[in-house]
Amino acid sequence: MKAIDNILTRNSPIKLIKPFPDQKQMEIIYKAAFRAPDHAWLRPSRFIQISGDGINKLSEIFYSYCKNNIKNISEEKLKKYKNAPFRAPMIIVLISNITEHPSVPEHEQMFSTAAAAQNILLALHALNFGGIWRTGIFAMNPDIERALGLNKNQKILGYLYVGTPTGKIKKIPSVEIKKFVTKLD
Numbered sequence: 001m002k003a004i005d006n007i008l009t010r011n012s013p014i015k016l017i018k019p020f021p022d023q024k025q026m027e028i029i030y031k032a033a034f035r036a037p038d039h040a041w042l043r044p045s046r047f048i049q050i051s052g053d054g055i056n057k058l059s060e061i062f063y064s065y066c067k068n069n070i071k072n073i074s075e076e077k078l079k080k081y082k083n084a085p086f087r088a089p090m091i092i093v094l095i096s097n098i099t100e101h102p103s104v105p106e107h108e109q110m111f112s113t114a115a116a117a118q119n120i121l122l123a124l125h126a127l128n129f130g131g132i133w134r135t136g137i138f139a140m141n142p143d144i145e146r147a148l149g150l151n152k153n154q155k156i157l158g159y160l161y162v163g164t165p166t167g168k169i170k171k172i173p174s175v176e177i178k179k180f181v182t183k184l185d
């Protein structure tokens with residue numbers, strides 16, 4: 001597929017199943033991630049790749065966070081959060097490792113990881129896989145970060161749910177570009 005068509009046809013699939021990318025494909029996907037713009041080449045992005053029993057472990061982390069931190073949570077909600085990681089066979093946790101730098105503020109380092117996330121989504125699509133970026137209460141959450149063994153300067157920007165798209169394919173909405181672009185000629 002032409003690069004531009006890959007960009008124009010990427011979407012977030014409704015359902016993701018096995019197979020997920022093998023390690024050789026993941027190498028390519030991470031290389032794509034590290035082609036994101038990166039001020040001063042600080043390399044702020046980190047990833048935790050979760051599959052197999054790791055999905056159970058993440059589910060346990062989500063469950064105990066909710067049980068211990070959300071007052072009066074209903075059993076139904078608790079079950080929903082516990083089951084969340086099972087919505088894809090692989091999850092990539094998006095992390096920004098923030099370092100002090102005289103000209104690269106924290107937000108720029110997070111922007112770089114966000115750009116890396118989009119490169120991952122595009123690489124997945126190019127390799128006939130799919131990904132969905134999800135955040136919710138488990139992103140930018142110091143308790144979850146600690147439970148995943150991260151340091152205080154490492155922030156979770158979200159979770160990329162990864163797998164093979166199945167079922168109904170979402171129609172890509174058309175966008176009236178002129179509504180969003182002004183010109184200064």
Ligand SMILES: Cc1cc2nc3c(=O)[nH]c(=O)nc-3n(C[C@H](O)[C@H](O)[C@H](O)COP(=O)(O)O)c2cc1C
Nearest residue numbers: 010011012013131132133134135136137157158170
């Ligand atoms: C930073 C960020 C966080 C998101 N968090 C969620 C989320 O928690 N749950 C969700 O269903 N979609 C979330 N989305 C949106 C989906 O990833 C997706 O972009 C959206 O469903 C639109 O589909 P499309 O990518 O096919 O246009 C998030 C997107 C971004 C950029």
